[in-house]
Amino acid sequence: MTALAPAMAAARPGLLSRPSTVPALLLLPCMIWIVFFFLLPLALMCWRSLASEGFSLAAYAVLFSSPLYGKVMGTTLKMASIATVCALVLAYPIAYVLTVAGGKLRGLILLFVLIPYWVDIIVRSFSWLIMLGDNGLINKTLIELGLLREPLPLLYNMFSVLIAMVQIVLPITIVTLFGAMLRIDRTLIAAAKIHGASEWQAFRTVFFPLSLPGVYGAGLLVFILAFGFYVTPALLGSPKETMIAQTIMIEASQLLDWAQASAAGAVLLAITTSIAAIYNRYFSLDRLWGGSEP
Amino acid sequence: MSATAGRIGLSAAVIAVIVYLIFPVVVVVAISFSAGNFLRFPPPGLSLRWYETIANDPEWISALWVSVRVGAISAAIATLLGVPAAFALTRYIIPGKSLLSALILCALVTPPIVTALSTYLFFVPLGLVNTIIGLSCAHAVSGMPFVVINTAASLRSADRNLERAAIVHGAHPLWAVMRITLPIISPGIVIGAIFAFVHSTHELLVATFVLGGVGKPVAVKIWSGVQATTDPTIAAASTILIGLAILTFASATATQALAKRRSA
Numbered sequence: 001m002t003a004l005a006p007a008m009a010a011a012r013p014g015l016l017s018r019p020s021t022v023p024a025l026l027l028l029p030c031m032i033w034i035v036f037f038f039l040l041p042l043a044l045m046c047w048r049s050l051a052s053e054g055f056s057l058a059a060y061a062v063l064f065s066s067p068l069y070g071k072v073m074g075t076t077l078k079m080a081s082i083a084t085v086c087a088l089v090l091a092y093p094i095a096y097v098l099t100v101a102g103g104k105l106r107g108l109i110l111l112f113v114l115i116p117y118w119v120d121i122i123v124r125s126f127s128w129l130i131m132l133g134d135n136g137l138i139n140k141t142l143i144e145l146g147l148l149r150e151p152l153p154l155l156y157n158m159f160s161v162l163i164a165m166v167q168i169v170l171p172i173t174i175v176t177l178f179g180a181m182l183r184i185d186r187t188l189i190a191a192a193k194i195h196g197a198s199e200w201q202a203f204r205t206v207f208f209p210l211s212l213p214g215v216y217g218a219g220l221l222v223f224i225l226a227f228g229f230y231v232t233p234a235l236l237g238s239p240k241e242t243m244i245a246q247t248i249m250i251e252a253s254q255l256l257d258w259a260q261a262s263a264a265g266a267v268l269l270a271i272t273t274s275i276a277a278i279y280n281r282y283f284s285l286d287r288l289w290g291g292s293e294p
Numbered sequence: 295m296s297a298t299a300g301r302i303g304l305s306a307a308v309i310a311v312i313v314y315l316i317f318p319v320v321v322v323v324a325i326s327f328s329a330g331n332f333l334r335f336p337p338p339g340l341s342l343r344w345y346e347t348i349a350n351d352p353e354w355i356s357a358l359w360v361s362v363r364v365g366a367i368s369a370a371i372a373t374l375l376g377v378p379a380a381f382a383l384t385r386y387i388i389p390g391k392s393l394l395s396a397l398i399l400c401a402l403v404t405p406p407i408v409t410a411l412s413t414y415l416f417f418v419p420l421g422l423v424n425t426i427i428g429l430s431c432a433h434a435v436s437g438m439p440f441v442v443i444n445t446a447a448s449l450r451s452a453d454r455n456l457e458r459a460a461i462v463h464g465a466h467p468l469w470a471v472m473r474i475t476l477p478i479i480s481p482g483i484v485i486g487a488i489f490a491f492v493h494s495t496h497e498l499l500v501a502t503f504v505l506g507g508v509g510k511p512v513a514v515k516i517w518s519g520v521q522a523t524t525d526p527t528i529a530a531a532s533t534i535l536i537g538l539a540i541l542t543f544a545s546a547t548a549t550q551a552l553a554k555r556r557s558a
Contacts (some may be wrong), residue, residue, distance in 0.1 A: 037416075037432055041413050048415055121536050130333045130334075198297065265411045268405055
């Protein structure tokens with residue numbers, strides 16, 4: 001399949017003559033590292049969730065029976081879903097413009113989209129703390145314009161958490177959607193137009209349906225990311241907006257209940273891994289290295 | 295819907311979303327140069343006093359230094375391990391390739407709190423808690439996907455024939471890879487390494503668990519500051535982080551431009 005492998009085989013007899021040896025040697029260090037510093041710790045965490053005092057499922061019993069965990073899980077699910085839908089709705093037009101725009105405009109928009117990606121999540125959440133307060137930019141402007149008498153309660157509620165969450169996941173949503181839209185065969189849209197479709201008709205009946213798989217893929221990816229959010233709800237939310245990552249943090253760092261924290265961590269891991277597996281099944285992660293092409 | 299109305303609507307939507315994306319960044323940067331004592335936007339006047347506060351505070355300096363070291367070590371590990379892996383994944387037919395690539399990308403889709411908790415539990419018996427090298431080893435895992443993705447992308451777009459020509463003319467294949475292919479794809483590798491570096495300096499939860507006590511990195515210090523203080527020091531520290539990201543990105547772009555000129 002490659003020029004390298006047979007040439008290497010000719011140069012060095014023995015072990016290296018087997019075609020699978022070279023890629024195995026190239027991959028091995030990376031895989032050993034991931035197994036040792038990532039998979040082994042995860043396995044240990046799952047083990048700790050079962051083995052607090054001898055072998056027991058007590059931590060899981062608490063997890064599934066306590067109203068606290070049920071409520072936090074519900075909140076997490078709700079916040080992650082709303083954030084995902086909002087991000088997709090806002091990302092779609094930008095991704096579409098990126099797809100149809102020419103080189104310079106595309107570069108400029110991509111630059112703007114990627115700038116926030118280089119800024120820390122803490123910093124981006126913190127910025128909303130400044131803007132949304134009673135004396136913050138938004139309330140002050142609205143009051144000075146005479147539109148309001150009392151400041152709106154913009155901070156420490158679902159609104160403040162969501163507006164920051166969506167801003168944080170938006171760049172990756174746009175880039176993922178853009179990648180998917182680039183794979184759409186644009187000659188199909190041209191064909192529709194030649195046959196008399198208006199621009200809007202061509203978009204609605206050809207481009208949009210073809211872009212839907214990309215939308216679902218980006219949605220799954222963003223949902224996984226949003227599900228694990230910690231900083232944003234902790235900084236901008238009230239106790240009502242507590243998400244699962246915060247509960248695990250409190251369980252571990254304040255209550256020092258490692259078994260309980262591990263059990264919650266294992267459940268969170270199971271949820272995100274299954275969604276990632278669905279993503280991998282339908283939107284193969286393999287595509288990132290060019291799929292089946294050599 | 296008429297075509298022009300559609301276009302205007304689309305442009306308006308794009309501009310609105312861009313403002314939404316950029317504005318929080320502008321606010322933080324502006325406040326870091328504030329002359330006032332409070333987090334107020336627009337700032338009452340401009341000054342560098344909050345940067346002076348950081349420059350004169352040994353705790354902030356040491357936090358920045360810890361972040362730079364952890365970022366550099368983890369990016370170096372991720373690069374050393376990720377580049378060969380990218381070669382294997384792009385150039386060879388490997389059984390179970392999709393599983394292997396999923397394994398490399400796993401770190402990106404695992405919730406940070408899960409990674410943090412499991413890493414901590416694993417590091418306690420190994421004595422790696424409260425060590426810079428421990429945190430670097432953990433951050434190398436999450437940095438690896440960035441290196442592998444960027445290296446693989448450059449490898450696919452690089453002209454393989456140059457390497458083949460060298461081999462045809464009698465070069466050892468390994469030599470051809472090291473002297474021909476690696477220089478061609480080096481911009482991609484550098485960008486990947488920078489992404490890994492920036493990811494490490496931003497990472498909060500693993501850092502809190504592994505290096506949360508004495509000698510904490512800057513992200514952890516910003517996080518504890520954000521919850522406690524109300525003066526613009528945090529904004530200045532954040533802006534330094536942004537500056538660090540821009541600086542590394544600019545150097546990458548410069549390297550890329552330089553490489554392009556050399557190859558032209």
